[in-house]
Amino acid sequence: MLHQRTPRIIQFARYIQTRGKKTVLPSAKELKQSISAKKINKKKNIENKEPSSFHYGKYGRLCDSSNKPKVLDKITSFRELKILPEIRNSIIEMIQKDSIVDLPHSEINPSPIQVEAIFQIMKKIDNLNQLNVFTIAAETGSGKTMAYLIPLLNYLRANMLENEKNKSAIRSVILLPTHELVNQVYQTLTTLSSDLGLNVSKWDATVSYNQLIENIKTRIDILVTIPSKINDTLYSIQKINRPEHLLNKVEFAVIDEADTLMDKSFKETTIKTLKKFPNLRNLIFCSATIPTEFQKTLSSMFIGNNTIITTPKLHKLPSKLKFHVVDATLNPFKGNKIKVLQQILYAISKDGSEPNVTEKRCIVFVNDKDSVKYLVDTLSSLDYKIVGLTGQDTVEERFKKIQPFLSPSVIVTGGILESSVDRLKVKSREHGFKPESEEALKVGGNELVKIPNSNIEIPKQLNAKKRPVITDKISILVCTDLMARGMNFKGVRNVILYDVPNSAIDLVHRCGRTARMRQGGRVFMITDKSTKSWAKAIPKIIKKNMSIS
């Protein structure tokens, strides 16, 4: 009898399957069937162009470079954009102060979304015959805030003289979903607007109605608030006759974190709020993701009258992000996620990353508020420095808890804290002492010498060798999705996803709290038996620079 030969492809497939594993081999027939089934599926997918696991809507797959003016590729500096010089200088100064990247003025250039948004918006903004609607969408931490603030400031400043007559008025409104985000944008604006003669106010839980009315009397150029403040509070307090008059002069509105403000739970209030601005001329939606629901709403509300401004990186995780998946089902964890969490925290604290910081910071995201309490109780009993934040905290408590995570970690250089070096720099300048170089001030031991005829002390060993200081201290913030959007956590290089997020959109936002503006960052995602297979594929998706859609 003739021996039937196994085809070479099947022999190879068997070999791959059995390498290092004890697996039950599929029969040649089964293998053949699965190979042809895969081929058919692949062909079907290509033909239908259907997204495999997620669907973000039309713009999830959009990287429509055909609509993009060619000139945009040539713009590399703020100087080449149509911005008033005083705005440009203020912005560059602000970015230098605020940015997580330490750059000299000459190297501060617009990010891709800033080039595109500023160019496109400035081109249409003076068209007063219709409502100009723009949607800015780009990956997390790509500088979207400045992408809408620059056109807004430019508009207000350019139309200043005419509007100065309108003393008692609100000229523009920025809407955000949380008090923390209101505060964050307000802080950026107060630094920016002081030199520009623009009045900025916020209306959140820390500002009373009376205070707001006082501010309106001297004109508010930009009001930063949450939609319900305008929609409900302004109308429920019967102190002024016709509150709608206060909003008559609003010509410019921004809906930041628009995917949240236009989702099911917020949409009605947001739209009602927008309808209270009868003289609106420019409306910007800004978001890191465009889910299907949001896209549908936009299309139905503004048919053919919405300029979509996106980058090809939309719905991709930041390129500098390192993504790790830790499987809790494996030994030695045996399904114990707390053990996995402890292991990750231990690794972060001991791995020598972030040299010279006095303390590393880490955010742990969970899916529900009960887990916040559970993790805080468990880990604080094991002596971890940990705080938990939920919607049940008051706004003041929340501000206090997130504060350390918002500012960059304190840097130690040559045994001196950088914050104290900064104080020394200021003091030195006040007394007319010019150090040879700023670096010289940072380097040295702890011993200080007095500069003659002054009360300034500087390190004695200016040329001592720099040695990195390695800390194993780690400070942890546990929270739900409440803090996942828009927050610019400058001091956070590590994010742990204790629970796998419920959707790819949540995943994009949570991961986006680190690795911002091309800075490095790491995400550790804990998976277990119930984790869907899509989550396990994420490291590959990032490696191949694909969208999670």
Ligand SMILES: Nc1ncnc2c1ncn2[C@@H]1O[C@H](COP(=O)(O)OP(=O)(O)OP(=O)(O)O)[C@@H](O)[C@H]1O
């Ligand atoms: N052109 C620039 N060059 C360098 N840094 C910048 C520039 N523009 C903004 N930044 C800094 O980048 C950081 C992230 O910016 P921003 O908060 O606007 O991101 P985002 O795109 O709104 O993120 P998210 O989607 O999470 O809301 C901020 O610290 C900001 O100061």
